[in-house]
Amino acid sequence: MIDNKPPYLGFGLGLRPEHYQEILSGEPNVDWFEVLSENYMIPGGQPLRILDQICDRYPVVMHGVSLSIASTAPLDLDYLTGLKALADRVNPKWISDHLCWTGVHGVNLHDLLPIPYTEEALEHVVKRVGRVQDFLGRRLTLENVSSYVTFNESEMTEWEFVSEVAKRADCWLLFDVNNVYVSAFNHGFSSSDFLHGVPRDRVVQFHIAGHSHEETHIIDTHDHPVCSEVWDFYRQAVAHFGPVSTMIERDDNIPPLAELLGELDHARKIAREVQKSSQVIAAE
């Protein structure tokens, strides 16, 4: 067992401005919120005021999109300083970002770009995670991304790469159920192999989201409800990893809060069913 594993938080949502009022004026059945770090890396004003109110009421985790941990560009110390300052304000249960890169040569493409799964890239990422963790004074949580291409020079599978990063850099993992499903379809691997290839004791969070199916490939758009195939894979993930803090992630085409609460209830129901059946198996 790894020391200081973050607590299990239950079932959460991504905090989106469209729902601020409803969340603060009611008591929606949400156990915790994930906030997009960059949205609050701003000087002041209403967003930070609301963030403070949310932090007073709920456990919060921070989720970034531009750490660019796998980039060969130098680490952006301004960004890290801003991230640390926000963490001091929020006191998050953990800080996550993506196992990807977002640009080189001073350019940011604002996308989560894929890594060749090579020993060279692995060493590079592990070194960078170590430096970021030293700077932040805490372990990072890294999320597997959806990808659309594979590289000729890759020397290992994605899950081998992800696992090695987690072990060698001593960081946590955010297992994005939808991203594994999307990448498995796009690259023709078994999502179950990915699931079983990742160290269980490193996984601290699940993301569940929707996507867009383009027949020959799937694009990770986060603008649709979660589909039945992803729910099925979530069921497998809960059975394999046990209780893991779970979150519905919707980034675009944001529906009313009630719709997301409905999806969250569905996740709760699946987790309960899995727990019950595992108890039955244990009793037998």
Added chain:
Amino acid sequence: MASLKDLQARFQAGIVSGNDDVLDDVKDSERENRRVLFGVYRNAYVLRLAEILSNDYEITHGYVGDEFFDKLARAYIAAHPSDKKNARWFGRHLPDFARKTEPFSGHREIAELAALEKALADAFDGPDANPVTIEELAAIPPEDWSNLVFTPHPTTIRLSCITNAADIWQALNNDNPPPEAFKLPEGQTVLVWRHDLTSHFRPFDAEEAMMWIEASKGVRFGVLCEMVATFAGADDAEVRAATYLKNWIDTGMLACVSLDSEASDLVLGTAH
């Protein structure tokens, strides 16, 4: 590292410049060829940045329409690749770009509308500071007022407009048809700031604009009154200056009112 570095450079060039070298680095999948698969990144790049601009410049987009805004967005994306981690700042050069670049520069109100939207957004999440209250001002003895100096609220942004962009913004924001764009005979100063967590803007007349600009430089109230007197007549100049000041305070435009330290020393010195 050279290999990863080179690969990332090719990948980025493939997205930003449409260079195809990267296609030699990636594989076809069982169902799709690599050009289509890599195209997901290429398409997402422009679409995502254009969406960021459209969200940040919603009123400007509404004013020029989809086709023209798309042209503006694509030209801007090509000229200003994002150099910030936070997408919040990607569109910050758009007003300047629209002002300097054909064919957008031929319609000056576009750049001014964009500048107004940018200022409203910057004020919205700009630095926090408690605004000065009228009670704080009242606590300063009247004999010291001539030595008062003022610090604008850190969210204040002063815009100089030569078109009726502020009126166009107002109409579009109220879902009304915008007035015809035209050049103002003497230009207009518009002040943008945040008060009670909401962004506001207000056009100043020429005298108030002059006094605001001088006050922002740290000019003492006594001197500001003299300037107002010179600007539009000595009669009731102090009343006009005090009225502007009261309005600035009532609407949260000032973060600090203090006694000019040099002047105070001088007063103290004279008293001795």
